[in-house]
Amino acid sequence: MSNLVFLVLGASVLALAFAFFFFKQMMKESEGTDTMKKIALHVRKGAMAYLKQQYKIVGIVFVVLAVIFAVMAVFGLQNSWVPFAFLTGGFFSGLAGFFGMKTATYASARTANAAQKSLDKGLKVAFRSGAVMGLTVVGLALLDISAWYIILNFFVEEADAAHKLIFITTTMLTFGMGASTQALFARVGGGIYTKAADVGADLVGKVEAGIPEDDPRNPATIADNVGDNVGDVAGMGADLYESYAGSILATAALGASAFAGNAEFQEKAVIAPMLIASIGVVLSLIGIFLVKTKEGATMKELLRALGRGVNVSAFLITIATFVILYVMGFENWLGISFSVVSGLVAGIIIGQATEYYTSQSYKPTQKVAESSSTGPATVIISGLGLGMLSTAIPVITVGVAIVMAYLCANGFNLEFSAAALSQGLYGIGIAAVGMLSTLGITLATDAYGPIADNAGGNAEMSGLGEEVRKRTDALDALGNTTAATGKGFAIGSAALTALALLASYVEEIKIALIRIAGESGTAQLTKSVSWTVDKIRSASLIDFMDAYSVNLMNPVVLVGVFVGAMMAFLFCGLTMNAVGRAAQKMVEEVRRQFREIAGIMEGKAEPDYARCVAISTKGAQHEMLLPSILAIAIPIVVGVVLGVAGVMGLLIGGLSCGFVLAVFMANAGGAWDNAKKYIEEGNFGGKGSDNHKATVVGDTVGDPFKDTSGPSLNILIKLMSMVSIVMVGLTVVFHLM
């Protein structure tokens, strides 16, 4: 085992140490008045209570799955490391969300209090708290990766070093499945929770009763603020842990197989993505320390301060990649580095496009706002239209990035040979790693948004006055802009990682077949094809595709593609309906309280906050199970019914349709949100006008789009791949077609 892996372990410790340091720093700040403390405590308790509840349910799912894997291992359908790797992946992903949320709930009142002094002070508390989350995610992921790598290297025994490395890296993918499963539950459960509360609070509070956002008279307001934490913070943490770890693991697995014939470079190819991520930790820290402004900075200066941190990190990682790959002695260091660059550039372009389509500074969102003069229906139509149009640039960008990353990594080899393919796929994987390598800082700029949002809620409820609210709103708006870039990286990397996982799937088939062939020395691939172990070992990706008739004209593949495309829609339909149902219950409860609690509107009686929290909790717990379990079950069912060819079709259909659908939903939702803000800024009639009411309808529809269904799709795509990979033993042995 190369000692370079200890550098990775070191980077993880560094990240976690700085996360702890920033956390302690934040905790030193004052939480403000007693009211502020009380509200923060309410929110913190509600959030923690929800998370505990959720972890219980998810825990049961994890235990059931781990038992299934254990049984599979007993029957030789999977190796015996899988249950443990799976559990740690889920545990660490959950932990990343937990720490992030704990920090956020401690930070909100402190940010509000700091914002009383100045905008700059507020930014600093919020941003450093966001950095805790970013560094925790990165640190835990690298810890998990390096620890498992060391453990498996120590325990696994294989005569052949090359196959040992392939075995280790594909086994490690199972902890990716654990992370994805946890992330899906966190995103779906948290997403339903937060949007049920948000929609409920808005529809009755803002539209019917005409009271402002976060008004303490609104019974759903605590639930709304709890929701921001469990959905936007804990959900996002688990989500990005999954993306980050997934891209590194998939690339490592690809590296092990692409360079299997080259003893010198195989382990280097496995370590390279981990090393790039490790250097990314250091560069993220540099970026984080660069974010500071002088007293009395303007909005523009603040934005520049944040942008400086992110851009410097991104620039430095590019240079670092060239250096790392050169120093490691890769023959094609230049090409692979350019693969990373194409990933980074694609992420930036997607981020810019996201900003263009969703920011009220540009025409598209302004047109959605303008369409409000003909009522809510035209707001919805134009928002949906905008979302659909906005898919073009990300798709074309990702398409170009895929081709460029592929060609750069394999020396511009247009021939479709086994070697060109596996090297090219390694390039696609490492492009995704490049995109996410500076996650430490990009996630900080993303996660501080909800913290600022919550700070605003706290300020409003504690009656801190207009000025403070304005400052927290400014921080929130700033966060929306920087978050656009983060979204670009997240969504772009998901597409690339999913492609890499597709190749890992075929690699896992190989391992499963070797395990099955075992003593007899041959394995049955299909009814008419049977291979010896030697043949299996030497077969390329393309050989497997042929043997399993993974051909675009094969109706089994086509049916798989159809089902994959349908899964994306079905999943969104289930989560949309879940939000709709939970929100409806919330609306009825808020209406009931307004009606039945005397003096509530005059601020004389306190609303029953706990009941709204309970409704959101119950709704989320109840509704998150079906879509999440479906995401796990469908790849298994398709595998058993349609076999390998069907699964490959499923993954391609799910990836392509899911990616486009995710961009559509995220951008439509973002545009509706900001069209409403644009009107609230005083355009087209301003707050309280009919136009405003029409855009509130748009924003409400957009809520589950951008915060529940849309972001879950990224995870869905990868989870389906992960499940297929882990369950491949079953598919290979039992299948109807």
Next chain:
Amino acid sequence: MSNLVFLVLGASVLALAFAFFFFKQMMKESEGTDTMKKIALHVRKGAMAYLKQQYKIVGIVFVVLAVIFAVMAVFGLQNSWVPFAFLTGGFFSGLAGFFGMKTATYASARTANAAQKSLDKGLKVAFRSGAVMGLTVVGLALLDISAWYIILNFFVEEADAAHKLIFITTTMLTFGMGASTQALFARVGGGIYTKAADVGADLVGKVEAGIPEDDPRNPATIADNVGDNVGDVAGMGADLYESYAGSILATAALGASAFAGNAEFQEKAVIAPMLIASIGVVLSLIGIFLVKTKEGATMKELLRALGRGVNVSAFLITIATFVILYVMGFENWLGISFSVVSGLVAGIIIGQATEYYTSQSYKPTQKVAESSSTGPATVIISGLGLGMLSTAIPVITVGVAIVMAYLCANGFNLEFSAAALSQGLYGIGIAAVGMLSTLGITLATDAYGPIADNAGGNAEMSGLGEEVRKRTDALDALGNTTAATGKGFAIGSAALTALALLASYVEEIKIALIRIAGESGTAQLTKSVSWTVDKIRSASLIDFMDAYSVNLMNPVVLVGVFVGAMMAFLFCGLTMNAVGRAAQKMVEEVRRQFREIAGIMEGKAEPDYARCVAISTKGAQHEMLLPSILAIAIPIVVGVVLGVAGVMGLLIGGLSCGFVLAVFMANAGGAWDNAKKYIEEGNFGGKGSDNHKATVVGDTVGDPFKDTSGPSLNILIKLMSMVSIVMVGLTVVFHLM
């Protein structure tokens, strides 16, 4: 040439003769009072004026494309029949829409007048007029097919009979491209027209001014009624002409190649789909004559009457298929017949699912209506959720049908061999033909809906009173139910036909390569692969897939899949926005007239109908070009940039994502429409309540979903395939990858 083709010609003459007979019968009915005549004339003139305008623009596009094809033919990139076949396909498709619309505009006042006497009389006039459309579409398509088949057989000279037949059938596909192009323009242009008028009329008339639908005081009401004719009638006619002809042509082409090695059966395999369609004409006529009710029939009895006609035809065509294929002497007549059955059964199941998800008699739509108690936002969320969920059954049904049709036709051969593949694909094609074979009657039950709708409009504007309006509403509602089945067949057949076209694409590559190889005797497939003419001739579908690296792991294929999925969204986004923009102009105009024309609301002054008609016309003409031209241009661009592998990916991505998106949009739109109707029937507060207003918003959003973007997707999918097929010469010679 087999003489059986004259049976096809005969069937076409029979269909056209009965269409003429029903038309004459309908014309004998009285058009009612002078007001009724005047209104009908207004609508007729407006519709004809629009259609002429549209044909002019489409004519220019056709001339340009024909010139391009001619130039390609000169350079040997295409054969010289193509421009002519293309033009006739477009011409006949347009003619089908034109005749249908002419009939509908004559029939509306007559239906209203007949409905004054009884429900049954109204049904008869409307349904027989619908039958004119159904029979015209079927008759013109069979005429075009048989005529070209006879002409090409006469003129084409090829030494080898087998290759002659392949050449003829693939050439005939070009007239399918003409039909698809015309259909897309008709659907998109008509769809934008009708929905701009409808949305405009509803938003200002119903919601703001609170006057009923089709009220003569509403300035947009004539435009709305014109829209029903140009969108729902002319658009639908061109659309189904395309589906019907496309399925037969694609299957004939597949038959020619699947049975190329079998001189006895090759032509029979080509003729079989035409014959099944021809027998379908006779059985449709029987069905049409079965539709009659006694005086004073209830709704249920009426529904049973219509159902009887459709079901008897479907049942008889099943039996007829077994007989035809047996008599023709097909070795596997039983299997191929079961392929047809699997298509028919799939169509029926999709139709039932459509009805379940969109009819107010069932829970899903009632739940959408119920969600109106929390406002328009939850109506939109629940409708979108419903639409997304509703994709599951159609996708799984089509998936099962694909596999069944494939396996039945190739004798349950699970091996992926060249012979098994081409026979199986033939089965998939003929399943689509089976689905559409009784189009004569299913289209009649579909097309009479808009006629009844227009009759209602005429009755309202002429002040015929509640009772007549109730009857026409009943007819309209009846039409919605029967139309669900029709939609199932249309959408299911589109998926199957598109798959068949995929195979035809590869077949066309073969022909293009042979043409290019010409004298030298070899052709360059890719940079490293070059084949002799003999090799090209003997190569199977699978050989071509390998030679062009059409492999699911090839990044070029994957990028194609992504772009295909994106195209479906982009196209819908463009058409949605087009409707939004045009509707906004309409709303502003109607508001202006209400404001500026004194006495308009008291019925003392006549509104300026013509101006609204002009706005819809201009909007539709202006907005239909970009999406339609994009649909033609993208496959060409992808072909030139990414080559054959990219195009195959594009078509798969477009097909899978487009199909699911089409089901989603159609069902969400249908559910919103009927949720509104459910409330209008007196549930959840009834007409005029806040709940009603919320569902009107849903209905308005649903309008472009179900009548513009959704139905255009079916055509888009096939048009992209057709363009790829016709343009393959370009792709084969010029491509970057």
